Amino acid sequence: MANQQFKILIVAATLATLVLIVPHSGSFVVLLATRAMAFAILAMSVDLLLGFTGLSSMGQAAYFGVGAYLTAVLATKFHFGLGWDFWIVVILGILLGAALAALFGLFAIRAGGVYFLMITLALGQCVWGLAYRWNSLTGGDNGINMSGRPNFGLDLGNEVTFFYLVFAFFAVSMALMYVLVRSPFGQSLAGIRERELRMQILGYNTWLHKYIAFIIAGGFGGLAGVLWAQTNGHVSPETVVLTTSVDSLLMVVLGGSGTLVGAAIGTAIVFGLREYLSTLVPWWQYVLGGVYVLTILYLPMGLMGLLSGVRQRFGSQGKGEGLKKLATKPS
Amino acid sequence: MTNKLQRVLMGSCLALGLGLTTQANAEELRIGYISPVTGIFAQVGKDMVDGFQMYLDEHGGKLGGMDVKFIVEDDQGKPDAGVTKAKKLILQDKVHMFIGGLLASTGYALAPISTSEKTLYISSVSSADDLTQRQLSKYPYFLRTSWTSSLPHQPLGQWACDNGFKKVIVIAADYAFGYETAGGFQKVFEDCGGKVVQKIWPPLGTKDFGPYIPTFKADADAIFTTMVGPMALQFPKQLRGAGVKLPILGSGVSYDEFVLPFMGDEVIGDVSALHYSAAIDTPKNQAFVKAYRAKFGKVPGYYSENNYTTAMWLDEAIKKAGGKYPGPEEFIKIMASIKLDAPRGPVELDENRNPIENVYIKKVEKKKMFGYDKDELWNTVIKTYPKVSQFWTYGKEKFLAQPVYDRDFPPCKNCE
Numbered sequence: 118m119a120n121q122q123f124k125i126l127i128v129a130a131t132l133a134t135l136v137l138i139v140p141h142s143g144s145f146v147v148l149l150a151t152r153a154m155a156f157a158i159l160a161m162s163v164d165l166l167l168g169f170t171g172l173s174s175m176g177q178a179a180y181f182g183v184g185a186y187l188t189a190v191l192a193t194k195f196h197f198g199l200g201w202d203f204w205i206v207v208i209l210g211i212l213l214g215a216a217l218a219a220l221f222g223l224f225a226i227r228a229g230g231v232y233f234l235m236i237t238l239a240l241g242q243c244v245w246g247l248a249y250r251w252n253s254l255t256g257g258d259n260g261i262n263m264s265g266r267p268n269f270g271l272d273l274g275n276e277v278t279f280f281y282l283v284f285a286f287f288a289v290s291m292a293l294m295y296v297l298v299r300s301p302f303g304q305s306l307a308g309i310r311e312r313e314l315r316m317q318i319l320g321y322n323t324w325l326h327k328y329i330a331f332i333i334a335g336g337f338g339g340l341a342g343v344l345w346a347q348t349n350g351h352v353s354p355e356t357v358v359l360t361t362s363v364d365s366l367l368m369v370v371l372g373g374s375g376t377l378v379g380a381a382i383g384t385a386i387v388f389g390l391r392e393y394l395s396t397l398v399p400w401w402q403y404v405l406g407g408v409y410v411l412t413i414l415y416l417p418m419g420l421m422g423l424l425s426g427v428r429q430r431f432g433s434q435g436k437g438e439g440l441k442k443l444a445t446k447p448s
Numbered sequence: 449m450t451n452k453l454q455r456v457l458m459g460s461c462l463a464l465g466l467g468l469t470t471q472a473n474a475e476e477l478r479i480g481y482i483s484p485v486t487g488i489f490a491q492v493g494k495d496m497v498d499g500f501q502m503y504l505d506e507h508g509g510k511l512g513g514m515d516v517k518f519i520v521e522d523d524q525g526k527p528d529a530g531v532t533k534a535k536k537l538i539l540q541d542k543v544h545m546f547i548g549g550l551l552a553s554t555g556y557a558l559a560p561i562s563t564s565e566k567t568l569y570i571s572s573v574s575s576a577d578d579l580t581q582r583q584l585s586k587y588p589y590f591l592r593t594s595w596t597s598s599l600p601h602q603p604l605g606q607w608a609c610d611n612g613f614k615k616v617i618v619i620a621a622d623y624a625f626g627y628e629t630a631g632g633f634q635k636v637f638e639d640c641g642g643k644v645v646q647k648i649w650p651p652l653g654t655k656d657f658g659p660y661i662p663t664f665k666a667d668a669d670a671i672f673t674t675m676v677g678p679m680a681l682q683f684p685k686q687l688r689g690a691g692v693k694l695p696i697l698g699s700g701v702s703y704d705e706f707v708l709p710f711m712g713d714e715v716i717g718d719v720s721a722l723h724y725s726a727a728i729d730t731p732k733n734q735a736f737v738k739a740y741r742a743k744f745g746k747v748p749g750y751y752s753e754n755n756y757t758t759a760m761w762l763d764e765a766i767k768k769a770g771g772k773y774p775g776p777e778e779f780i781k782i783m784a785s786i787k788l789d790a791p792r793g794p795v796e797l798d799e800n801r802n803p804i805e806n807v808y809i810k811k812v813e814k815k816k817m818f819g820y821d822k823d824e825l826w827n828t829v830i831k832t833y834p835k836v837s838q839f840w841t842y843g844k845e846k847f848l849a850q851p852v853y854d855r856d857f858p859p860c861k862n863c864e
Contacts, residue, residue: 145536
């Protein structure tokens with residue numbers, strides 16, 4: 118138990134360091150950190166499904182997309198969400214993401230494994246198709262431009278202020294998801310991941326558990342979408358495209374699934390390579406590809422597996438519990 | 449205590465920062481360039497950069513006497529990545545202006561950055577109509593050196609009408625660029641008395657036109673088509689393979705020099721319209737084509753020419769400003785005052801900061817050109833419409849009163 122508190126302390130300390138250092142390290146870094154944290158909320162929602170429930174969703178961009186499009190459409194067509202009503206948009210975004218997940222879940226949760234992956238992929242593509250073809254609402258391929266961020270006494274147009282806001286959302290989301298996965302409900306999800314049949318025999322309604330987890334993940338996806346739209350000031354079908362889903366999945370795998378923190382680390386690394394390294398060298402894609410390949414070959418538990426490996430070697434209390442848990446997890 | 453320390457630290461940082469900026473200000477023009485140099489549009493992105501870089505290289509890396517720091521950033525063909533990179537260029541590299549953007553969607557995403565950061569954005573390829581039409585007032589720090597999607601296709605509508613075509617089928621990729629090219633063609637063609645009898649919108653990236661070709665109306669006498677990327681290669685092949693012999697009037701990008709070398713003889717005789725053709729028979733263009741081909745091993749398309757011309761335009765403007773960058777408002781005025789003689793012909797900005805330029809009606813022919821000894825496909829110019837404006841002959845007021853060309857505008861009155 119002391120071990121767990123220690124971990125929380127490390128995460129909290131890292132977050133505190135981030136919030137202290139980033140605002141003083143150049144506007145581009147602030148922007149990148151903001152983007153990465155908004156996206157990390159999506160990646161963590163994927164981890165909720167992949168790492169804790171054992172469902173590999175390939176359509177998480179759908180909830181992300183509806184959150185983003187909701188924000189953009191409300192802001193441009195109804196001038197809504199540009200003041201304090203930004204908070205209403207946040208809530209609406211979460212609700213819409215969750216509602217869409219509730220709808221899609223009816224189709225998807227019945228299946229498992231590859232079939233679940235295919236169904237979520239197909240449903241995600243439906244949302245992309247809508248975004249692409251419904252010109253009058255979404256602007257089609259051109260997308261929607263938003264004119265500036267909300268200002269409710271607090272001017273979010275300021276990159277640093279906005280960074281603090283997104284940081285707060287990120288930290289709170291992480292804390293909430295952490296509480297969720299540690300709760301009895303979260304434990305039962307882990308049980309489903311490990312052996313669904315046994316959970317059924319024990320009397321759990323596993324369909325309902327998975328369905329609820331799916332809806333919660335959708336809600337966080339919607340939240341991430343709202344923040345993403347505000348970060349870029351622009352929403353286009355690129356936001357909802359399949360690659361966004363795949364990216365979020367890869368980030369989770371890279372960081373280490375079933376850890377939440379791993380999802381955030383994976384996001385940070387991918388964004389760092391794709392958006393920072395790419396400004397320095399033209400061969401950044403090889404680095405990104407290399408990192409993926411090496412991680413999958415040598416660190417099947419992701420970078421977090423590396424950390425627990427180190428702890429296991431040098432610490433006494435680890436006993437490889439975490440490592441074993443991750444290693445046996447179906448992917 | 450901490451407060452004091454913080455102040456000292458910040459002070460020294462500030463001093464350092466100031467030191468850096470004064471150093472950087474030594475008459476250096478910093479140009480950010482955004483282009484998809486990775487991803488599915490990588491080759492086009494590279495052609496764009498090559499065009500600009502070629503002009504720089506020819507002029508010793510200087511524009512108008514200023515040393516140029518040319519910073520290329522990759523947007524991967526994604527609008528939001530473009531936004532991030534534009535902000536990086538402005539915030540970190542402190543560029544004077546940023547140029548580029550390939551897709552219409554990227555153009556729409558980048559233009560607002562120019563407004564919010566008060567930095568000049570020059571769209572050197574991206575052709576989204578409305579940026580220099582109904583939305584112009586939102587973007588005071590924006591100008592275009594390339595074209596609007598509908599600009600060359602409005603004259604094509606006129607040409608089709610003048611050459612006796614009566615009923616045309618429109619088949620174009622299902623996105624804004626497709627709507628705007630087809631819309632421009634249809635508007636002018638129908639105003640002149642022609643009829644568009646059918647409109648088909650295959651999704652972007654369609655490779656199998658089998659489901660569409662048999663639905664073509666039998667009484668049509670030509671096909672207007674806008675195809676991009678792999679679609680451009682597949683469509684003529686499958687159309688002729690299916691035995692359809694109707695003449696094609698196409699968008700210039702479907703037959704651009706970028707795709708032309710990969711096409712077969714089935715495209716010979718196809719007509720298209722654009723503001724550039726590598727086969728424009730002027731000494732200036734011949735010199736450009738030869739120099740480009742010697743350097744990059746292929747014939748330049750409009751992606752390269754547009755960026756070469758952009759660099760040339762900047763060169764003139766900086767020269768006129770006295771070898772310095774005078775800030776965006778002043779610079780736009782200077783750019784607008786210049787009449788340029790580019791490889792594509794004479795170019796100048798209209799009052800909406802979009803080029804007035806020649807439009808070339810081109811026919812694909814297999815022949816020898818500019819002294820090259822092999823028979824190749826060239827876009828032979830068969831008719832030149834000089835000094836075409838984005839508003840065609842309608843005039844600005846009347847043109848802007850109608851909505852932007854869309855899937856349903858102009859409406860298809862003669863479709864059943």
